[in-house]
Amino acid sequence: RKEVEQDPGPFNVPEGATVAFNCTYSNSASQSFFWYRQDCRKEPKLLMSVYSSGNEDGRFTAQLNRASQYISLLIRDSKLSDSATYLCVVNGMRFGAGTRLTVKP
Amino acid sequence: DTGVSQDPRHKITKRGQNVTFRCDPISEHNRLYWYRQTLGQGPEFLTYFQNEAQLEKSRLLSDRFSAERPKGSFSTLEIQRTEQGDSAMYLCASSLGGAGGLWNEQFFGPGTRLTVL
Numbered sequence: 001r002k003e004v005e006q007d008p009g010p011f012n013v014p015e016g017a018t019v020a021f022n023c024t025y026s027n028s029a030s031q032s033f034f035w036y037r038q039d040c041r042k043e044p045k046l047l048m049s050v051y052s053s054g055n056e057d058g059r060f061t062a063q064l065n066r067a068s069q070y071i072s073l074l075i076r077d078s079k080l081s082d083s084a085t086y087l088c089v090v091n092g093m094r095f096g097a098g099t100r101l102t103v104k105p
Numbered sequence: 106d107t108g109v110s111q112d113p114r115h116k117i118t119k120r121g122q123n124v125t126f127r128c129d130p131i132s133e134h135n136r137l138y139w140y141r142q143t144l145g146q147g148p149e150f151l152t153y154f155q156n157e158a159q160l161e162k163s164r165l166l167s168d169r170f171s172a173e174r175p176k177g178s179f180s181t182l183e184i185q186r187t188e189q190g191d192s193a194m195y196l197c198a199s200s201l202g203g204a205g206g207l208w209n210e211q212f213f214g215p216g217t218r219l220t221v222l
Contacts, residue, residue: 004147006147031206031207031208032203032208034208034210042215043196043213043214043215043216044148044196045213046210046211049210087147087148091208092138092200092203092208092209092211093138093150093153093161093208094150095140095147095148095149095150096147097145097146097147098146098147
């Protein structure tokens with residue numbers, strides 16, 4: 001089993017849609033969780049950290065479920081500019097394979 | 106520009122040659138990471154340093170790969186006797202160290218794209 005696994009995608013959604021990604025992790029002792037965004041042929045950049053109580057940043061909501069060992073990312077009111085690959089990261093260095101999102105007009 | 110820089114940006118080499126990549130982290134960051142990324146995959150962890158100490162190295166990393174971070178500043182990643190399977194994007198990132206086993210945001214460089222012919 002991989003340390004971090006993500007929804008395989010790709011996700012193709014219309015503008016304005018709500019889309020959710022999940023990511024599971026195998027190490028129950030994990031303490032730090034992040035979502036990064038990676039545009040085509042660019043380096044990953046932090047989208048948001050994931051806190052135990054869940055956190056929101058504008059249209060983006062991240063949640064952590066320690067009991068089931070997964071994190072999630074919810075994007076509301078999708079924009080064309082949200083098209084990218086979304087990477088979940090556990091304990092700083094364990095990246096998932098990424099989920100590709102394409103938002104269409 | 107005070108971000109993470111990597112050099113070279115592109116490297117084409119023949120199988121069997123040695124290559125060395127350099128990474129200059131954000132100056133106040135004490136942690137430095139190396140990753141390898143291939144098309145359609147997330148970054149694969151290779152190794153990381155806290156200051157000049159190499160604290161973890163991936164079990165997937167063969168002994169042809171070596172990394173150094175002398176004086177806790179810039180880092181080099183060397184691949185000896187390159188193979189076609191080494192073709193990938195090599196990413197470097199840096200961060201501040203976290204307290205109590207926590208990890209902070211990593212800032213990535215633009216990467217070095219290696220092509221082994």
